[in-house]
Amino acid sequence: MAGRVVLHGTGASPYSKGVELALKVKGVEYEFAEENLTNKSEALLRYNPVHKKVPVLVHDGVPIAESLVIIEYIDETWKEGPRLLPQDPYERAKVRFWAGFLRQQFYVAMASVIKTDGEAQERAVKEVHEQLKVLEEGIKGSYPRGSPFINGDNMGLLDIIVLPILGAHKVLEEVLGAKFLDPEKYPRVTSWVKALTELPLVKEATLPHEKLVGLLQFLRARALESAAA
Incomplete structure (x- = not known):
């Protein structure tokens, strides 16, 4: 599936790193927006107003928050790549x-x-x-x-x-x-x-x-x- 993909995260977060790995396994091209968690960007606060945390995946302008939710979204959206969860x-x-x-x-x-x-x-x-x-x-x-x-x-x-x-x-x-x-x-x-x-x-x-x-x-x-x- 085409469309611009932006991952808001930080290199110090294992949750962000997990989403990065999922994108790489599926072969999805993405941009990484490094967040400063002591001075969170307006974009992060807008995309994740509930928890105000990374990671947040923005796909064609639509945000998805929470790392496990994001990984399952990646698996279901880019079906042509290797499956991240079993079919059974x-x-x-x-x-x-x-x-x-x-x-x-x-x-x-x-x-x-x-x-x-x-x-x-x-x-x-x-x-x-x-x-x-x-x-x-x-x-x-x-x-x-x-x-x-x-x-x-x-x-x-x-x-x-x-x-x-x-x-x-x-x-x-x-x-x-x-x-x-x-x-x-x-x-x-x-x-x-x-x-x-x-x-x-x-x-x-x-x-x-x-x-x-x-x-x-x-x-x-x-x-x-x-x-x-």
Whole structure:
């Protein structure tokens, strides 16, 4: 489907990064409008007046907000590209369930590690490992034979959601001083993430390690300052 596509987002947001990956997988040409979340643009406030957050996809002047909603919109609108969700209703329901788990529980737990220190951070790290155990068990048997993708032959919704956070696990471990992906404890999750990060499309979209380290250090310092204020 033709039409101008503009993504309002920020490079620091895993939610924005997920939408970018979805657009790239589907082969959709788009413009990226970088937002300053401390000084939000009039366009962002107009397009997403309820939450006033990124990402927002604007397709032919029509805005769509909330990253999971946007990704499903992309999948349904550009049908000629690889499918991001399975065709089978039951398989699609399972993908939506685990997408909700990653966003509502795992992302929240990881964000707590970034925003805390001391004993609070230790508790948050423990919670992340509890969530990793759940994810490890949950994806058992999900891989089609010979494929690194849970969705089949191409990257799908769960791949797109897990990459922005666990794809940068080495950055997280360096900045936060905690180990997350352990191939002995979480062999399926570790293999899944490793296969995804080696894809040319993913490498092309990933910022250099040093830049990601600096960005996370900045975000963590700002979060700790806000918590102490």
